[in-house]
Amino acid sequence: MRYSAFSLFRETLNKHRGWKPTWRDATPKSTYDVIIIGGGGHGLATAYYLAKEHGLTNIAVLEKGWLGSGNIGRNTTIIRSNYLLPGNQAFYELSMKLWEGLEQELNYNAMVSQRGVLNLFHSDGQRDTYARRANSMRLHGVHSALLDADEVRRMVPILGFEEARFPIKGGLWQARGGTARHDAVAWGYAHAADMRGVDIVQNCQVTGFLREGGRVVGVETSRGKIRARKVGMSVAGSSSRVAAMADLRLPIESQVLQAFVSEGIKPKIPCVVTYGAGHFYISQSDKGGLVFGGDLDGYNSYAQRGNLPTVEHVLEAGMSMMPSIGRVRMLRSWGGIMDMTMDGSPIIDRTPVEGLYLNGGWCYGGFKATPAAGWCFAHLIARNEPHPSAAAMRLDRFATGHILNENGRGAQPNLH
């Protein structure tokens, strides 16, 4: 059903009796053309673009829990396309373009909010690194700006300029960056995919692969065997576990990343701000909560929760960056399982097992990638060849040495 101010008005008169499920609660069929494992943002977007751009209709998305229970439901919602390396930047810009028309495309308000992203810097060295990045963005045709301390102060006066251990010297600004309502992205893609006939199956955990002659021909699930010509994995933090069912080892470690939300307050922070002297980033949700996070806890974990030292580090940086948030209270903390790769960049590629495709390794940056990841993964599955914008995100890059390491920290996932 189509959503609009008009349908809302009509349903209000109708006491809202006519609303249909946002997506059907499908029961799995025995065979599909394509099965996507994982009902997160990426899996749902992939299914949607497979249907819309590649004309496939016999598609299922299998989700082990409730829709959106993974990282799409627990991220800090930052979207941006301000990457350094060409292998990444073109991809994230494709994503940004897709974000910009997303609501109209999906007929669902995911509250994409281009309020701007400000990355602070504190030294000449950091400034030069950001200049390199900002110029690289310009070469991609993407606007970027390098602000000095005064311009930053005008934009966000409540930053900790005074008494700073690492004084703010300026910032990298991307006006088109911002946030989106994370859950609604999942629901919107689910809604739009469902409208195109995609089966979205919740509470259906993939427990193994059906293989014939080395090829994957379907999956075993908690709800029985399901056959498919092609199977795509979009399971984020579970990539290694699912890949292991196909006897694959991936260049991935699963680590926990925490995020936090404060009690709701009146508008205080106009854009997304990240700290350059510590791990901290913050924005304010439309509900008024300050949504913020920091660094990984730093060890392998599937527990979906973290520990206090990280919380303390995050807020030591947070209070240094924005000392007036001190008397606001933390309402809730949670964790997500990050599929951290060895170079901090993702993988969208075929696997060595025929019929099995991999979209993973999104580390803590895959929310902004959602539309483009779906777009490129759909392309890969449908055409069996990488999309040009994701051509660098190959699985064999570690063997060939074509590393995509944005921060230069090396093959150590917890340092990205």
Place this chain on the structure above:
Amino acid sequence: MRIDCPHCGSRDIQEFVYRGDASVSRPDPDGEDALKHFVDAVHLRTNPAGFHSEHWYHSGGCRSWVTVVRDTLTHEIESVGFANEEIDR
């Protein structure tokens, strides 16, 4: 989380730096297929959900490298020992 350092005793994880899977060892650089083995050792991980044997460095303490066997589902630590039992103490 606290790690029972075999030298120092029970310490907060803040004192430790994590490195990762302790089951991978440095391949023989002169062996056959050394390149492939190095690619795998440096990059591929079993990444189990459950017990994981991993290296931590007690940087804020005795500077030992220790091997911790820990359940990645519960964070429960089963054992801690020096990373290389050969090391002189």
Place this chain on the structure above:
Amino acid sequence: MSGFRTGGGLINRAHRMSFTFDGREYSGFAGDTLASALLASGETLFGRSFKYHRPRGVVTAGPEEPNALVEMRKGARREPNTKATVAELYDGLEASSQNRWPSLKHDVGAVTSLLAPFFVAGFYYKTFMWPASFWEKLYEPAIRRAAGLGHASDEPDPDRYEKAYAFCDVLVIGSGPAGLSAALCAGRSGARVILADEDFALGGRLNAERYEVDGIAGHKWAAGTVEELRSLPNVIVMPRTTVFGAYDGREFGLIERVADHMPVPLMHQPRQRLWRVVTKKAILASGSYERPIPFGGNDRPGVMMASAVRTYLNRYGVSPGRRVSVFTSSDDGWQTARDLLAAGVEVAAVIDARPKVSPALADFASREAIRRYIGSEVVATKGRQSLSAITVIDKTGINHEIAADCLAVSGGFNPNLYVTTHLGGRPKWSDVIHAFLPGTRPSHIEVAGAANGEFSLADAFRSGAAAGGKAASDLGFNTSAFELPKTSDDAVNLSPLWHVERSRQKAFVDFQHDVTVFDVGLAKQEGFRSVELLKRYTTLGMATDQGKISAVNGHAIMAALTGKPMEEVGTTVSRPPHTPVTLAAFAGPYRGKHFQPTRRAASHKWAENAGASFVEAGLWLRADMFARPQEKNWLETVSREVTAVRESVGFCDVSTLGKIDIKGSDAGEFLNRVYINGFGKLAVGKARYGMMLREDGFAFDDGTTARFAEDHFVMSTTTANAGPAMQHLEYCRQVLWPELDVQIVSVTEQWAQYAVAGPNARAVLERLFGNAWDVSNEALPFMGVRAFRWKELPARVFRISFSGELAYEIAVPTRYGEALAEAIMEAGRDWKIVPYGTEALGVMRIEKGHVAGPELNGQTTAADLGMGRMMSTKKDFIGRVLSGRPGMTDPDRPAVVGLKCVDPAQRLRAGAHFLMKGAEPTIENDEGYLTSAAYSPTLSRWIGLGLIRRGPERHGEIVRAYDPVRGGDIEVEICSPHQVDPEGTRLHV
């Protein structure tokens, strides 16, 4: 006006306190909360709800409060969303209402209430999509302004916060009857006990009920017990301290509100203290939360929890109303009626939803002549901004309107089990108590009392004592028999009532977020059936109270709608913090200037006096230049410093570079394996430049390493990498090659080390050291090192050079660092020696083509940095094998070159990208980028280092340094990185 002060209560009537709410003056007593004092003054309207801006009053008497949120204090100390029910009254307290404009009584935002039929759950996902650009401009700002409750101050929080650590055998969470008896049992055994309670008064429900314990009033028993506990040396009692989370390693997070009950903290006192407590056992005795019954108009100010009404009566001596009715589905509501009568308050009616009540209750009602409606429900309420009447539908279906200014509601109790779930435990449904009980949980957490669903007072004592005794004896302490206090038993006899179906008015499940019973139904209809989806779609349980009193009702309604049993429907995950915790408390003292420690070199004060400015280098502060008053700008200063070094002599503190002592009979072999070049054969008394890779083949760190003895090297690392380098070497030593005899220790801090550089450097050293050693070129040639004595002190000299000039680095023990700086200045006076900072250092290393941080950025290989040929082919070393991957040896990779501006008047900036002349500025035409730039006073132009595709083959070519973010696009010539003295003759003089 409706509430009033009755007699009794645990407040100190001798200590009157005045305070303001929305600018109006009120008074209360020590021991009051803001809520009790306002209720006593007859206020009913406390705030406005989140979405519809509906008038709201107090619902509870504790931290589970959804409605009565206020802004406390003013100015920089203003804090939003404080629950009036836990805000301890102090003299001069200032509070104001929030989420309303212009005033609490007249709130324009309340028009949204008229639009409520549109504003059902999730409406915004369906609209505001057209035109697309209106979202940021119009819709979103409007939504953001309407949302959000209170205002935070924009000024930095002026208060201080502290952190602290504690260890104990038994942590008891909650000081009600269960917690007190647990603490007593464990404490008397000698175990180290910490008893924490978030309340300022210890005793839990003992302070709120009219219990008798061992023949005395319950609160007196509590006070006596607390006194005994405080007298035990092994017990720590912590009031005003919330256990907000359970973490791994048997650790708990606690927040102690040290000074929130005062206008400002005392001198030297923190406002709050964040505790991390590691315990062997924990006993959760956190009690329970009473849950409401959603019925039409149940959010009207005056509708309260029945147990809260008792708390106000018994603890604060306040009746929230003059004519109170009770709506209950268990015996507990009757208790409220009893207490009201005892306090002399009129009970208008008791409405019990159960078809039958016990004879005892019936007797009681008859005896007291209470109007009672059994098998009946409240379906509607009346009143403008506070309750004036309720509508009851009796079991025959007849409506009765009953005048009442307060309605006490009791829908049963939910154990406060949240802390048991923080480590992944899941609650389990109990059909006996019709609530969730602690389910799976870590073995070190025991639960007692109401938190464990043991709701009677006797059970609380018994289970608390048992848990405390067991914890202690499990830990090997001798526990003696514990005589349980004598009390009456009170049964609950609950029949759950999840909502009143016959209501026509809006029935609220989540008060703060305005989630109604209708919204839950809509969520179900639209497919959001999992309780987690229900939560996210409707925001049920996402408000500042985290659904403590509302969530289970919502889940039960969903269970009924979907026809599923509660154990299958389950409940949402709760997460720390248990109740909201001030952000600043997590930061403690480590914020602002003290965010990270600052490391100062021995010359710091000296440099400060010499006019230095400083720059952060990791945690260190380093002098970046020594400006003179007459100098116009930094460029003039830096150029002067460079010129002084190039023409005469300068000196620079290099102490912050990492220095690592490497000793042992295998030290040479060890270095061979970590450096790409050979060190095993380095002669004693010599130093060599070395480069280390990571195992993945990328450059890790560089520096010179000197050999002082066959079995003794001193390695130097970059300042930033000193720690990681140490860690890496320890890994190599301990894990990779434990068979080697190598010992390493950081000596960075042992030595203050200064570079003395320039054509006159030797002359200065001669003057400085006299005949302590032979400074001639023959005796100490380039790359020679030596240890010697200077004024009885151990000292070292290294003839190495970063500046490209004749240079030495001299090291003495750190406490003499300042003395050495002075001595060098003195010795160099005749040559007009100048101190120089990191800026000049940077210029000179660029002139000399020495790579540093901007080139060693973790993305470059040794070959990229022009050191491909340094990689030994005779030995293995870390990173050798993976350096051979095709992507790493690709000749197209950008490699390091020097750059100079074609037009000497133009300025270069690092971060510019290289484009061919005439090429379109697109990423396809990107050739590389400028890593470092500096004005070279030696060459009188801006020069730089850069990484450019096939760079070394392109010397002499002119390309563009394209820097659109700073408006730059200038021509530069590619050249050798070594732009000054490329032959290195100056080094060897």
Place this chain on the structure above:
Amino acid sequence: MSEISVKAVHAFDGLITPVGETRPAGVVVSERTELALAAVLARKRRAGDLAALVANEFGCHLPAPARRTEGRDISVVSTGPGAWLACREAGGYGFAENLAETMQGVASVTDQSDAFAVLRLTGPRVRNVLAKGIHLDLDANVFLPGHAAVTQCGHVGVSLWRLDDLAGGDAAFEIAMFRSYAESFWHWLSVSAAVYGLAVAAGG
């Protein structure tokens, strides 16, 4: 050229001052400026010989992990596997040099006298202060005289050891940190101890 004098500057020079109400003081502090320190790292497979040597030369055991022992004119703190910090009052730079000679081939010895700044902390509230920075159980019955730890205090790495109690019964600790951190450490200490009163020991 005039004669160059070399004056030592100690890590806490100019920093140590009383804080808060100090009658009576909860914590008393002094800097141990004359302590000579040396890192002693056993050579491969020579730990046994080193222990024998130390017993012979100084009449004390090499301390077990997390312990400190005192011998003739020396004290030794365990800092890691095969690693100790040897201390001698007024040992000067000769201390490490002589040790190195004595231990030739058995241990690698490195002078650390100037690397660390050492404070002595005593007083009735010393544990309360340390508990604000150190995540270790310092209870009087748990962390005993002769116990030692290499750990962190706030954000600063420290070595800590407990001495015998003072005559009046107050506990006494010494805490060592890299000297460049002195100013930051002092800030932490003075702020944490202010409520109890921080006094400077006579002669300290």
